[in-house]
Amino acid sequence: ELRDVICSLLLPHNQELTGKHIVITAGPTREAIDPVRYLSNHSSGKMGFALAAAAQAMGAQVTLIAGPVNIATPTGVKRIDVVSAEQMHTAAMQAVENADVFIGCAAVADYRPEQVADSKIKKSNDGMQITLVRNPDILADVAALAKAPFTIGFAAETNDVAHYAQDKLARKKLNMIAANDVSDTSIGFNSEDNAMLLFWRDTNNTVQQQALARASKLTIAQQILQQAAKLLSNNQ
Amino acid sequence: ELRDVICSLLLPHNQELTGKHIVITAGPTREAIDPVRYLSNHSSGKMGFALAAAAQAMGAQVTLIAGPVNIATPTGVKRIDVVSAEQMHTAAMQAVENADVFIGCAAVADYRPEQVADSKIKKSNDGMQITLVRNPDILADVAALAKAPFTIGFAAETNDVAHYAQDKLARKKLNMIAANDVSDTSIGFNSEDNAMLLFWRDTNNTVQQQALARASKLTIAQQILQQAAKLLSNNQ
Numbered sequence: 001e002l003r004d005v006i007c008s009l010l011l012p013h014n015q016e017l018t019g020k021h022i023v024i025t026a027g028p029t030r031e032a033i034d035p036v037r038y039l040s041n042h043s044s045g046k047m048g049f050a051l052a053a054a055a056q057a058m059g060a061q062v063t064l065i066a067g068p069v070n071i072a073t074p075t076g077v078k079r080i081d082v083v084s085a086e087q088m089h090t091a092a093m094q095a096v097e098n099a100d101v102f103i104g105c106a107a108v109a110d111y112r113p114e115q116v117a118d119s120k121i122k123k124s125n126d127g128m129q130i131t132l133v134r135n136p137d138i139l140a141d142v143a144a145l146a147k148a149p150f151t152i153g154f155a156a157e158t159n160d161v162a163h164y165a166q167d168k169l170a171r172k173k174l175n176m177i178a179a180n181d182v183s184d185t186s187i188g189f190n191s192e193d194n195a196m197l198l199f200w201r202d203t204n205n206t207v208q209q210q211a212l213a214r215a216s217k218l219t220i221a222q223q224i225l226q227q228a229a230k231l232l233s234n235n236q
Numbered sequence: 237e238l239r240d241v242i243c244s245l246l247l248p249h250n251q252e253l254t255g256k257h258i259v260i261t262a263g264p265t266r267e268a269i270d271p272v273r274y275l276s277n278h279s280s281g282k283m284g285f286a287l288a289a290a291a292q293a294m295g296a297q298v299t300l301i302a303g304p305v306n307i308a309t310p311t312g313v314k315r316i317d318v319v320s321a322e323q324m325h326t327a328a329m330q331a332v333e334n335a336d337v338f339i340g341c342a343a344v345a346d347y348r349p350e351q352v353a354d355s356k357i358k359k360s361n362d363g364m365q366i367t368l369v370r371n372p373d374i375l376a377d378v379a380a381l382a383k384a385p386f387t388i389g390f391a392a393e394t395n396d397v398a399h400y401a402q403d404k405l406a407r408k409k410l411n412m413i414a415a416n417d418v419s420d421t422s423i424g425f426n427s428e429d430n431a432m433l434l435f436w437r438d439t440n441n442t443v444q445q446q447a448l449a450r451a452s453k454l455t456i457a458q459q460i461l462q463q464a465a466k467l468l469s470n471n472q
Contacts, residue, residue: 110359123346
C-alpha cells in the first residue's frame with residue numbers, strides 16, 4: 001500500500017532497536033483437511049507486517065515468519081513463508097535462537113485436523129465429523145526457553161478483551177501482550193486501523209497497562225515497539 | 237493483472253453470446269466456525285473471473301457471484317459478493333431466474349459447521365470435534381429447475397478426474413462439465429494456467445468429450461464458452 005510506504009519513510013528512524021534481532025510471526029495459518037479444503041481464520045497479516053516495517057525503521061534486524069497472506073515484504077526484512085502452524089512453529093523455534101525479541105502476532109490455528117487426507121474427500125449426503133487436535137503453542141514454547149527472548153504476544157478477542165489478555169500474559173509467561181477487540185470491524189481483521197490495550201509486567205512483576213487509541217496499524221506498531229524498547233533497556 | 241486486461245482486449249469480440257444472460261459463480265466460500273475461524277478451500281476465483289471476462293467479450297450480459305477473492309471485477313460485468321455457500325445459493329437461485337446459461341465455477345464448500353459460535357471459541361488442552369452438515373447443492377438445484385438454464389459445472393479433482401466428472405454430469409443432470417486435476421500445481425488453484433477435460437451430452441444424449449490443452453485461464457474460458465455457444469444454438 002502506498003500509504004504504508006510513505007508512512008514507513010516518515011517513521012522516525014530513531015534506532016532505538018539497533019543491534020536487536022527481532023523475530024515476528026504474522027498472518028493466519030492454514031490447516032489442511034485434504035488437498036483442497038482447509039481450516040483458517042480472518043487474520044490479514046497487516047499488523048505483523050506493520051510491526052516488521054516499524055522494527056526495521058527503528059534499526060532492528062527483522063525476521064518475519066508469514067502465513068499465507070498477500071502483502072509485499074517490507075524493505076530490509078528477511079521473510080520466511082509458511083502455511084501451517086507446525087511449519088510456523090519449526091521456523092520460529094529456529095529463528096529465535098539468536099533473537100532478542102519475539103513477537104507472536106500471527107493468528108496461529110489452535111487446532112488442526114487429526115487426519116489429513118491424501119486425496120480430496122468425496123462428499124456424501126450425510127454429515128461429517130472432523131476431529132481436531134491441538135497445535136503446538138509457539139508463543140508459550142518461545143517464552144519457556146531457557147534463554148527466552150523478550151516475548152510479546154497478541155490476543156484477538158471478541159469479548160472480555162482485558163480479562164483474556166491478562167490471563168494470557170500470566171499463563172504463557174510473556175513480557176508483554178497487545179490485545180484488541182476483533183468484533184469491532186473498524187479495527188479488526190483486514191482493516192487498516194487498530195486500537196489496542198497493552199499490558200506488561202514491570203521490574204516489580206506488577207502488571208502495567210496502556211491504551212493505544214485508534215490509529216493506523218503502523219502507528220500502533222511503533223507504539224508497541226517503543227514500549228518494548230523501553231522495557232528492554234530497563235532489563236539491561 | 238495486466239496480462240488479463242491485455243488478453244481481454246485481444247479476445248475476439250465475436251458476439252456469439254449476444255442477447256444471452258450468463259450467471260457465473262467463482263471463488264471459494266467460507267463457512268464460519270466462530271467470528272474468527274472458518275473452513276474454506278484453495279480456489280482463487282481466477283477461472284470464474286476469466287469466464288466472466290470472456291463471456292462479456294462474446295456479447296453476453298454477465299452476472300458474477302463471487303466468494304471472498306482479491307480480483308478486480310472484469311469491465312461490464314455485474315458482480316455480487318458473497319461469503320458462505322448459503323449466501324451463494326440464495327444469490328444464484330435469484331440470478332438464474334432470467335438466465336440462459338449458469339456456470340457453477342465456484343468451489344462451494346460441501347459442508348458447513350452445524351453450529352456457528354457467536355463469540356470466539358476458547359481453546360482447551362483437549363481435542364475438539366466439529367460437526368459438519370451438508371450445504372445446499374447450487375449446481376444440482378439450478379439444473380433441476382423447471383426452466384433450467386444451460387448448466388455448466390466444474391469438477392476439481394485430485395484423482396480419477398474423468399470418472400468423477402462424468403458421474404457428476406449425469407448425477408446432477410448438467411449440460412456440460414469442465415474437469416481438471418488440481419493435484420497438478422502448474423494448472424491448479426491459484427495458477428495462471430489451466431488444462432481441462434470437457435464433457436457434454438449431445439442431442440442424442442451421448443456423452444462427448446474434448447481435451448483443452450494447457451493454456452491461460454482466459455483461453456480455456458473462451459474455449460468452454462465457444463463449445464457452450466455451439467450447443468446452445470443446436471438446442472434452438
